[in-house]
Ligand code: VG1
């Protein structure tokens with residue numbers, strides 16, 4: 199392939215390289231070809247000198263019945279995607295099939311992932327299948343690396359038709375771990391249910407897919423690589439820097455000079471950011487260390503690894519225990535951890551002071567003027583997912599702002615943002631973000647907190663305590679029961695729902711210790727999108743008591759094996775004597791009631807949760 203190195207430009211055919219490393223394999227002999235769709239005067243004579251036309255093959259396949267995208271894409275064990283019977287190919291074809299054929303010829307798709315095992319194989323398949331289906335242009339992060347928020351940013355910047363993200367987020371990776379494929383639309387946000395349902399329908403009937411099996415792309419070299427694919431006009435693969443567009447966006451949102459002063463000025467604070475071997479490492483290095491001047495030891499686990507070093511890349515008190523322990527030493531003023539694909543964040547203060555994610559978004563809301571972006575755009579509205587605590591509601595009330603309560607999953611925020619109704623939102627599951635993109639954004643949340651620290655010149659703990667004094671505190675906890683037997687979990691939820699639908703349930707009293715709660719509302723949460731009127735049902739069982747305390751049960755939609763039951767408890771307190779107490783102590787009676795009502799332990803054979811947040 200020597201002849202392909204250096205600037206090689208060829209009208210209408212073959213492989214063209216501009217600073218990139220295109221490999222049309224295998225190396226070839228002379229072919230003469232007339233390409234359809236070219237002006238006659240050019241006749242598109244592709245004299246192949248060391249390159250080959252890329253052929254499209256149609257492969258017979260059998261449909262699968264289990265390719266229904268969950269809360270955030272299709273997640274399965276790596277071994278399921280790897281199986282030889284076209285599992286990954288089928289799903290990729292189903293995604294591309296939702297893009298209208300007429301649209302594909304001008305379509306750009308952004309592709310990136312969190313670096314986990316099987317990502318590079320999946321990207322090669324996407325390249326081959328996109329080419330064979332007439333997609334015009336793929337933009338891929340270097341070595342396949344691009345965080346979920348960065349993909350959202352690049353889709354919006356390039357006005358791409360959408361993007362494909364290779365990640366199973368916070369789920370473990372490696373050959374025996376999980377893999378995932380997620381589709382985002384032109385707004386940069388996760389495909390809404392209308393589209394994911396369509397993908398699922400296509401996958402269930404898929405008999406064949408189209409692929410260019412010989413097309414291979416070098417993912418390491420930045421630049422454009424152009425291929426001529428059979429009947430389609432040139433197919434362009436562009437490898438881009440994974441960080442630059444995203445960094446550029448953040449520069450326009452935050453006051454980088456103030457952040458630089460906070461992190462490396464004369465009175466700088468010490469921060470510890472743990473990328474947990476996920477995708478956010480290169481972003482931290484470039485933005486926080488190189489650009490904002492934080493010392494090298496402030497960033498750890500910053501090289502993305504295929505198996506996340508054997509850990510769960512999940513930023514919570516259980517799986518980010520290393521960071522929690524380091525913070526306890528008191529050496530650092532601010533700590534944060536991120537998940538595999540960089541959209542989640544956990545914020546800690548000095549000595550490991552934990553900021554609950556439901557509180558985190560409320561604090562950002564209450565201090566939103568510390569972020570220059572919102573001075574420009576104004577604050578249009580606030581939103582949280584249903585199980586997220588009501589801390590944000592209290593801020594919305596004080597600021598006289600509209601508060602939206604959506605089902606779990608970031609895709610539900612997108613319509614509100616597109617309609618100009620929503621600026622800041624969050625989920626209890628360590629997701630925080632704004633309308634700067636259409637995904638939650640871990641590093642954005644950290645820079646938002648640092649902006650507040652820079653403005654208020656107080657510690658994380660002082661800011662949090664001050665917030666509780668002003669707004670009262672929503673005590674919140676979540677219990678996760680992972681990999682429970684699916685049948686038992688489904689049956690438990692079904693029976694609980696039946697119990698809760700009995701007309702006598704409302705008004706019932708439940709006691710534990712010296713506490714008694716009276717049921718005011720009990721339902722299975724349903725959401726009507728205020729923008730397009732679409733209805734999403736069965737989004738979680740809610741028991742709301744007369745004092746506003748809530749018990750919520752949901753089945754996770756991101757697991758890959760068995761079922762994960764989530765139990766959420768939210769209870770408001772504004773008695774100044776009580777707001778600093780331990781949430782587990784404060785919420786113990788409600789936990790007790792939840793376990794009794796649902797018979798969760800008896801029904802699942804568990805004696806306790808896998809993770810408590
Ligand atoms: C979980 C969280 C949800 C989050 C989703 C995707 O979903 O509860 O709040 O949006 O993960 O986050 P579930 O259905 O398992 O409860 V991520 O970082 O995996 O893209």
Ligand code: CO
Pocket residue numbers: 346367368537538539540541542
């Ligand atoms: Co994630």
